[in-house]
Amino acid sequence: MKTNILSQYNKTIFYTYFAVLALALVASLWVLNKNRNEALAERFGQIKTHEHQVELLLDSGVRAVTSLNQYAIKHLSLAEAPRIELLLSYYYYSYNSIDKVFEIVPNVKEEVQDKFEMGMITGAGDLKQRSNEYYREMDMLFEMNLSFPVAMEMVPDAAWVYYLSANDFIGIYPWPGDGYAFSDNTYNNPAYQGAVESNNPERSVYWTDAYIDKAGKGLMTTVGVPLYVDNQFYGAIAIDITLSSLSEELMPLSGLNGQMMLLDKKQQIMAQSSGIENASTQEVQPLVDSLPQALKNISTDELFNMTEGRLVNGYYIQAVPLVNAPFKLIYFEPQSELFANSWRQFVMSLVSIMLALSILVSVVHWLANQSFIGPASKLMLHLEECAKEPVEPPKGISEGWQPFFVLISRIFSENKNYTLQLAEDNRQLDIQVAQRTEKLRETTQQREHEYALLRSLIDSIPDVIFYKNTKGEFLGCNKAAHQMFGASEEELLGKRLHDLVTPALAKQLQHDDDLVIKKRKTVTVQQQLMLQSNDKLWQTQKTPYTGIDGELLGLIGVARDITQEHEAAEKLRRSEERYSLAMDAVEEGLWDWHINTDELHCNPAYFTMLGYKPSDVLPSWHGFRRLVHKSDWSGVAEKLNIHLADPHQPYEQEFRMLAQDGSYQWVLARGSVVEYDDLNQPTRMLGTHKNITKRKEFEREIVAAKQDAEMANRYKSEFLANMSHEIRTPMNGIMGMIQLALQTKLDHQQHDYLDKARNSAHSLLHIINDILDFSKIEAGKMELEQVAFNLEDVLDAVINVNVIAAQNKHLELLLISPNAPMSLIGDSLRLTQVLTNIVSNAVKFTNDGFVELNCHVVERSHERVRLEFSVRDTGIGIDEEKLPTLFSAFSQADGSTTREFGGSGLGLSISEHLVQMMGGEFSVESHLNEGSKFSFTIDFDIENQQQQLPWLLPSKLQSAPLLLVEHCERTAQVYQHLLEKLGFKVTTVTNPSGVEQTDYHVVLLDWSIEQDIEALKILSQQQPQAVIFLLVNYGDDAMKSPQIADIVDGIFSKPLSPLDVIKRVTQYMEQRPVEVPKQEPEILSKGSILLVDDNIINQQVAKGLLESQAYEVELASNGQEAVDAVMAKQYQVVLMDIQMPVMDGLTAAQEIRKVYNMHELPIIAMTAHAMTGDREKSLAAGMNDHITKPLVLKEMFDTISRCIDESDAAQ
Missing domain, CATH: 3.40.50.2300 (Response regulator)
Incomplete structure (x- = not known):
C-alpha cells in the first residue's frame, strides 16, 4: 500500500514537471513567433534601405545624361553655325576614301595627353560641304566632348560616354582605339534604338537590358536620353556602365545573409551581392539559373509580386521595383539563416522558464513531503508491521497523526482473534481445492482435445510449417512439410538441414536460421529451391520463439510455394510495361488517378498539349487543380463528385486549363472508375484529356454566324411583312372587282375569262405566299389546316392556271380524272400550291409533247384514303448529278448565267417541305432529254357526307x-x-x-x-x-x-x-338546259356593318360584296372616324383594317373596348397583315377574329355570321 501511494505521488510530481515543460514550451514558442516577426520587419526595412542606396547609384547616370542633354539643347538653340576651318583648327581631321568615313581627334601631342584620355568623333562621308545644321550639331559635339570626362567622374562605373547623331556620326569618350570607325550597324545599337521615338514616345531617359560588352569590359548596361530641339530628333546621348563594379557596390551595401540581385526587364541578372561569376563571359545570366532549387517551381511573375516579403519553400523573398530605372531588386534568404537568432532566443527562453518552474515545483515538493508524505509513509510502515504482529504506535509522531496509528494497532489486535476462525475456513477451502483439481483434470483433457484439433488445423494448412530448436534440429512440422522434404515428421525429428539437402543448399538455408537465432529477428526470403526434383520459388518467413521467461527456444518457419504467383506478377509487370508504352504513344492526354493516395500518373501528351514538360507539373491531383481555371473548378469538382458517388453515370466535362504560355486552353475530359475497395468505394479512376480549344473557337464563330443569320432573318421577315401588306392591298381590289363582275350578267365566254382571271389572281397570290411560306418554313412556323375540300376543284384550279402557258407552247395539258373520293379533309390550299408548282415547272421545261397530271388511289379504307399525285412531261429532263440538290432552296438544275429558264428556285423546296408536313414524300424519275416524272403520296381523311357529282349523265x-x-x-x-x-x-x-x-x-x-x-x-x-x-x-x-x-x-x-x-x-x-344543282349561299339576316378601311378600292370591293348579301354598310377611313361612328350609332359588326392614318386599327379597337365588350359589339380585323403573330396582336387588342386580304368570301361571310350569332346569344 505504501508503495502504491508513493507511486501515485511520484506520478503526480512527474506530471507536474511535464506540465512545467509544456508551459515553458508554449511561452518560448510565443517568444519565438514574436522574434520571427521582428526579424521579418527588420529585414524588410534593411532591404528598403538598400533599395534607396541602389537608386542613388543608378541616379548618377541619369543625372549625367540629363546634364549633357540640357547642355546640348542650350548649345543647339543659341549657337551659330561655325566655319569648318575654325572647327578643325584645334582638331586633327582625317578622311578614309575607301571606307568613306572621317575621323576627328584633339590636336594635341601624345606626350601631353594619352590617346585613351581623348575623345573621338567619327562619321560617314566627308566633313566638307555640309549644311549649317550639320556644322552647328558638330560644334555642339565638340563643346560637349569637353564635358564627357566630367560625366565619367559623375558615374564612377561608366565605361563609355558618347553621342550618336541621326546625321551619321558619333562622338565617343574615351578614345576607343585605332580600329574604331563609324558604320551603319551603329544604329542597331540598343542605346540608339532606345532613343527612337517609335520605341520612346515619351522622349525620356531610358535604360537598356544587360549585355556583354564587345570591347571586353564584361557585363554592361546603358543609360541614355534622346536629344530633341524644337521637336526635331538629333540623336542619343548615352553612358555605358559596367555592372561588375555595381555588384562590388552591392556587396558592402548588403551586409545580409541572403542574396540580393538587380534584374533588368528581361529578368536577367545585372548585379548581385555575391558578384557575377560570368561577368566576363559571352552570356547574360537569367534569374532562373541563379535561383535555389526550392524556388525554381515558382514563376517569376509570382516572385516579382512579393513586394511585401513572403516566406516560400524555406526562403524569405522580397522584390522591389526601382523608380529611376526599369529594373527590379529581388532578395532571397534561407529561413534558417533569417531566424537563426530567433531560434537561439527560443532555446534560451525555454531553458530559463523550465529552470525557474522546476525550482518552484521542487520547493513545493519538499514542503509537501515534510508536512504530509513523511508521516503518511510512517503510517504505511506501521500498517505493514501490524499485519505481521500487532505492535504499539511508535514514538515521535506528531499529535495530528497519533489517532491514526492508535486506530491501526487496535484493528490488527482485534483481527488476531479471528485467526482460529480462519483456520476452519482454510479446511473448508481445501475441500473446495480438491473439487477444483478434478475440474482442472477435466480441463486438461479438454486442452489435449483442443491441441489435437490445433494439430489437425496446422496439418490442413497448405503452407509448409516447421519448428526447430536453437541447434537447428527439427522439432516438428505439418503434413505440407512432408511433401516439401520428402520425409515424415518422425523422420525429420532431430535431423538438421545437412541430413536432408545438398551441402550447398544446406549452407544457404542455415545462414538464414543463424540470423534468426543470433539476432532474434524475423527473416523473410524468396529462394529458388530444387527439392524432390522440383524447381520452385519459395517464400519463407522464419521467426524466433521464446518461453514464458523470455528464453529463446528456437524458430518457427512458414514456407509457401509462390511459383505461380511470381509468374502471374511477372505477367502483370510486362502488361504494365505495355500499358505504359501505350500511354506514351497515345496523342490524347491519358491520366490514372489513385484517389486514396492522390497520385496522378499521366502520359507525355497530357503535358505537351498544354506546352509543359512532365517535370513542370506536380504529379498529383493538387497539381491538376492548380491548372484548372478558377471559374471552372467548382463545376469540375461537382461533376467528379457525382461520378464518384454513382460511377454508372458517365464522366465527361469541358473546362479550361492553364497552358505554359499563360493562356487558357479548353480541355475535354472523359473518365470512369476502374477499381473499388472492400466497401465498394472508388479507389482508382482512368480517363483522357483532349485539347478542344480550336473546336471551341469554331463553335464561337458558329454562334456568331448564327446570330448574324438570325438578325438577317429578322430583317427579312420585317421586309416580307411589309411587302405582303403592300401587295395584298391591291390584290384585294383586283380579286374583289373580279368577284363583283362575276355576279353581273355575262355570256359564257366572258364568264370563262373572268373565272380564269380569278383563278390566276389566286395563283398569283399563292406565288406571293411562296416567299412567306419559305420564311415560315425556315422559322418552323408553317401550319396546315384540316378542312373539307373537293378534290376535283383542286385539280381543275391547277389545270386552269397552267392551260394558257401550255397552249402558247403548243403542248397538250392533260388531266387524268381521278377515281378517288371527291370530298376530302386536308389543306387544299397547300395541295394546290404543290401541284401548281410542279405542273408549271413541267410546262416551263417542256417544248414539245404533253404534260400530264394524274391522281389515283393507292390504298383506301372506310375513313382514309392514300392518293398518289404525279406529273409527267416530255421535256428536257434532269441530269442525274443534279437530282440530289433538286429540292434545295434557291437552286436550279441549270445555274449558269446563260440558262434558258428562269425561276427563284424556291418552288420545289417549299413543295417538298409541304408534302413532308402532310405526311408524304417526293420521288423523281428523270433522264436527260427524255422527260421527268414527279410524284408524291399523301393520306387524307374522307368526309362523312359524300357530295355527289353536280352533273349526271341521264x-x-x-x-x-x-x-x-x-x-x-x-x-x-x-x-x-x-x-x-x-x-x-x-x-x-x-x-x-x-x-x-x-x-x-x-x-x-x-x-x-x-x-x-x-x-x-x-x-x-x-x-x-x-x-x-x-x-x-x-x-x-x-x-x-x-x-x-x-x-x-x-x-x-x-x-x-x-x-x-x-x-x-x-x-x-335534250334541247333544254340542265342546271347544276348549286347550293346558294345562305342569305344572312339583315344587319348594319361599319367598314373601316383607308383604301377607296378596298372600300368599294368590300361594300359591294357585303351589300350583295343584304347588309347595310357604312364607311370610315381611319380609326378615329370609326371610334366616332361607334359612339354615335349602334352597329352589329365592325370590319376594321389595321394599318391606317390618324389612328390604326389596333388602337381604335382598344378605344372601342373601353365602351363595348366583345359580345356587345364584335370587331373583326380585315387586313393585309398575314405574317405569323399578326392574328395574336389583333386578338390581344380586343378583336373577336382576324381575316386576311385578299378576302375569301366564304371565310368572310362565315366569320361575320358567327360573330353576330355569338353576340345575339350573349345578349
Whole structure:
C-alpha cells in the first residue's frame, strides 16, 4: 500500500514537471513567433534601405545624361553655325576614301595627353560641304566632348560616354582605339534604338537590358536620353556602365545573409551581392539559373509580386521595383539563416522558464513531503508491521497523526482473534481445492482435445510449417512439410538441414536460421529451391520463439510455394510495361488517378498539349487543380463528385486549363472508375484529356454566324411583312372587282375569262405566299389546316392556271380524272400550291409533247384514303448529278448565267417541305432529254357526307355512241378514258375522212391544230343527227365564224372538263338546259356593318360584296372616324383594317373596348397583315377574329355570321 501511494505521488510530481515543460514550451514558442516577426520587419526595412542606396547609384547616370542633354539643347538653340576651318583648327581631321568615313581627334601631342584620355568623333562621308545644321550639331559635339570626362567622374562605373547623331556620326569618350570607325550597324545599337521615338514616345531617359560588352569590359548596361530641339530628333546621348563594379557596390551595401540581385526587364541578372561569376563571359545570366532549387517551381511573375516579403519553400523573398530605372531588386534568404537568432532566443527562453518552474515545483515538493508524505509513509510502515504482529504506535509522531496509528494497532489486535476462525475456513477451502483439481483434470483433457484439433488445423494448412530448436534440429512440422522434404515428421525429428539437402543448399538455408537465432529477428526470403526434383520459388518467413521467461527456444518457419504467383506478377509487370508504352504513344492526354493516395500518373501528351514538360507539373491531383481555371473548378469538382458517388453515370466535362504560355486552353475530359475497395468505394479512376480549344473557337464563330443569320432573318421577315401588306392591298381590289363582275350578267365566254382571271389572281397570290411560306418554313412556323375540300376543284384550279402557258407552247395539258373520293379533309390550299408548282415547272421545261397530271388511289379504307399525285412531261429532263440538290432552296438544275429558264428556285423546296408536313414524300424519275416524272403520296381523311357529282349523265344517254377525232395519240387515250367513265361508247380516230359509221350521237373534233373547214363540212353531212363540238385552245372563239357556227353546236376549251362535257352534251341532246344543282349561299339576316378601311378600292370591293348579301354598310377611313361612328350609332359588326392614318386599327379597337365588350359589339380585323403573330396582336387588342386580304368570301361571310350569332346569344 505504501508503495502504491508513493507511486501515485511520484506520478503526480512527474506530471507536474511535464506540465512545467509544456508551459515553458508554449511561452518560448510565443517568444519565438514574436522574434520571427521582428526579424521579418527588420529585414524588410534593411532591404528598403538598400533599395534607396541602389537608386542613388543608378541616379548618377541619369543625372549625367540629363546634364549633357540640357547642355546640348542650350548649345543647339543659341549657337551659330561655325566655319569648318575654325572647327578643325584645334582638331586633327582625317578622311578614309575607301571606307568613306572621317575621323576627328584633339590636336594635341601624345606626350601631353594619352590617346585613351581623348575623345573621338567619327562619321560617314566627308566633313566638307555640309549644311549649317550639320556644322552647328558638330560644334555642339565638340563643346560637349569637353564635358564627357566630367560625366565619367559623375558615374564612377561608366565605361563609355558618347553621342550618336541621326546625321551619321558619333562622338565617343574615351578614345576607343585605332580600329574604331563609324558604320551603319551603329544604329542597331540598343542605346540608339532606345532613343527612337517609335520605341520612346515619351522622349525620356531610358535604360537598356544587360549585355556583354564587345570591347571586353564584361557585363554592361546603358543609360541614355534622346536629344530633341524644337521637336526635331538629333540623336542619343548615352553612358555605358559596367555592372561588375555595381555588384562590388552591392556587396558592402548588403551586409545580409541572403542574396540580393538587380534584374533588368528581361529578368536577367545585372548585379548581385555575391558578384557575377560570368561577368566576363559571352552570356547574360537569367534569374532562373541563379535561383535555389526550392524556388525554381515558382514563376517569376509570382516572385516579382512579393513586394511585401513572403516566406516560400524555406526562403524569405522580397522584390522591389526601382523608380529611376526599369529594373527590379529581388532578395532571397534561407529561413534558417533569417531566424537563426530567433531560434537561439527560443532555446534560451525555454531553458530559463523550465529552470525557474522546476525550482518552484521542487520547493513545493519538499514542503509537501515534510508536512504530509513523511508521516503518511510512517503510517504505511506501521500498517505493514501490524499485519505481521500487532505492535504499539511508535514514538515521535506528531499529535495530528497519533489517532491514526492508535486506530491501526487496535484493528490488527482485534483481527488476531479471528485467526482460529480462519483456520476452519482454510479446511473448508481445501475441500473446495480438491473439487477444483478434478475440474482442472477435466480441463486438461479438454486442452489435449483442443491441441489435437490445433494439430489437425496446422496439418490442413497448405503452407509448409516447421519448428526447430536453437541447434537447428527439427522439432516438428505439418503434413505440407512432408511433401516439401520428402520425409515424415518422425523422420525429420532431430535431423538438421545437412541430413536432408545438398551441402550447398544446406549452407544457404542455415545462414538464414543463424540470423534468426543470433539476432532474434524475423527473416523473410524468396529462394529458388530444387527439392524432390522440383524447381520452385519459395517464400519463407522464419521467426524466433521464446518461453514464458523470455528464453529463446528456437524458430518457427512458414514456407509457401509462390511459383505461380511470381509468374502471374511477372505477367502483370510486362502488361504494365505495355500499358505504359501505350500511354506514351497515345496523342490524347491519358491520366490514372489513385484517389486514396492522390497520385496522378499521366502520359507525355497530357503535358505537351498544354506546352509543359512532365517535370513542370506536380504529379498529383493538387497539381491538376492548380491548372484548372478558377471559374471552372467548382463545376469540375461537382461533376467528379457525382461520378464518384454513382460511377454508372458517365464522366465527361469541358473546362479550361492553364497552358505554359499563360493562356487558357479548353480541355475535354472523359473518365470512369476502374477499381473499388472492400466497401465498394472508388479507389482508382482512368480517363483522357483532349485539347478542344480550336473546336471551341469554331463553335464561337458558329454562334456568331448564327446570330448574324438570325438578325438577317429578322430583317427579312420585317421586309416580307411589309411587302405582303403592300401587295395584298391591291390584290384585294383586283380579286374583289373580279368577284363583283362575276355576279353581273355575262355570256359564257366572258364568264370563262373572268373565272380564269380569278383563278390566276389566286395563283398569283399563292406565288406571293411562296416567299412567306419559305420564311415560315425556315422559322418552323408553317401550319396546315384540316378542312373539307373537293378534290376535283383542286385539280381543275391547277389545270386552269397552267392551260394558257401550255397552249402558247403548243403542248397538250392533260388531266387524268381521278377515281378517288371527291370530298376530302386536308389543306387544299397547300395541295394546290404543290401541284401548281410542279405542273408549271413541267410546262416551263417542256417544248414539245404533253404534260400530264394524274391522281389515283393507292390504298383506301372506310375513313382514309392514300392518293398518289404525279406529273409527267416530255421535256428536257434532269441530269442525274443534279437530282440530289433538286429540292434545295434557291437552286436550279441549270445555274449558269446563260440558262434558258428562269425561276427563284424556291418552288420545289417549299413543295417538298409541304408534302413532308402532310405526311408524304417526293420521288423523281428523270433522264436527260427524255422527260421527268414527279410524284408524291399523301393520306387524307374522307368526309362523312359524300357530295355527289353536280352533273349526271341521264340514264337514257348511257352508252351513247361518241366519235372522238384527235390527232395526238396520248391525248386521245386520256380523253377516251375520261368519256368512257362518263358513260359514252367512244370511237377514236385521227382523221374524220375515214369514218364509215353514221349513227354517232356526239362528235368531238380537235380544232386546236388542224382547222380544215371542208373536212368539217363532210363530217357534218356524214353525221346529220350528231351533236358536233369542237375542241379548241383556251380563248379561241371559233363560233364567231359564220361558216363554223352553221355547222357545229358548241365548243370545249382544252383540256376537257368532265363536268362541262356532261352539262353541254345533255343540254344540246335534250334541247333544254340542265342546271347544276348549286347550293346558294345562305342569305344572312339583315344587319348594319361599319367598314373601316383607308383604301377607296378596298372600300368599294368590300361594300359591294357585303351589300350583295343584304347588309347595310357604312364607311370610315381611319380609326378615329370609326371610334366616332361607334359612339354615335349602334352597329352589329365592325370590319376594321389595321394599318391606317390618324389612328390604326389596333388602337381604335382598344378605344372601342373601353365602351363595348366583345359580345356587345364584335370587331373583326380585315387586313393585309398575314405574317405569323399578326392574328395574336389583333386578338390581344380586343378583336373577336382576324381575316386576311385578299378576302375569301366564304371565310368572310362565315366569320361575320358567327360573330353576330355569338353576340345575339350573349345578349
